Amino acid sequence: MAKTITLEVARYRPEQEGEPAFENFDVPLNKDWVVLDALNYIKDKLDGSLSYRWSCRMGVCGSCGMMVNGEPKLTCATFLTAYDPGPIRVEPLRYFPIVRDLVVEITDFMSKLKAVKPWIVRDEEKPISEGEYLQTPRQLDNFKQFSMCINCLCCYAACPVVGLDQHFIGPAAIALAQRYNEDSRDQGKEERMDVLSQHDGIWGCTFNGECTRVCPKNVDPAGAIQQYKIKAVTDWYKSLLMPWGKK
């Protein structure tokens, strides 16, 4: 028989058990299988009741973030062989309420994300007849890395401040705010700063850098937060020295 590896999967079925518990499954240790393939194998062959989120299987949709041996990972990009001989412990993303098995409740994150207006804000749209908004490669480079964020929430599960303070707006929301702030077409900086300059915004961050370390898309949320802090500091001194100036 082919080699297998054991997955310890966190189960939580509210109608059945009072709190999450682990269930073990043996799955084939194929060298081209990722943790998500193993979960799909369990659902297809061993226990059809297992619940988890996934979609694209190629690191684009951001649905399959889970804790793998205690680290937040995109399960579609985490190979089983890296954990040989196992076992591999698969749990829902840390710090989020669990809906069922490996599915977490992300409504709170969605409202935080919306609060930073992650879209291009314009005072006035120019008419289509005036053509497109042009951007140089350098202007694109300013925000491109932040635009790689896929909202997989691995950074939230990694951030100790998120664990301590549920009001902290969190790494991805700040990185995405910065993605639009740095966009030469955008005019929403001030509106975003009003939200982010609060204690629950950037000042909650203690710069331990875990968000950047775990990001599967190599976004640097900790860097975005530092950029933001510097901006907030220059704004603060400007408004102190030139109170008559534009905020």
Added chain:
Amino acid sequence: MAKRSNEPFLWSLFSSGGMIAALMLPVLILLFGLAIPLEWIEAPSRESLLALVRHPLTRLVLFGLCSLPLFHGAHRFRFTLYDGLQIKHLNELIAVVCYGGAIVGTALAGYILWTLG
């Protein structure tokens, strides 16, 4: 617009203090803590050091060198207590003790540098 907090100010002291603590203090410690006592380099005379310290610019630099890292330490210690020990309800007391300590240290450094020589 929403009221802005004083956190940018405290963070600016924290960040500049951290920069100084990381870049300049090791140089001074290497010079006065190791190189001179271990006679790797020739020790400057007391007179020439005193003359150096008497210069207003040196006093200013030393004042910043003493004060800003104190605020850095205060800020860091405040958040270590706040987050690490989970004593958020004592936030105001912690802030007063931490920044108060830094203010006292700053005043002391200012007094010593001012009255020196």
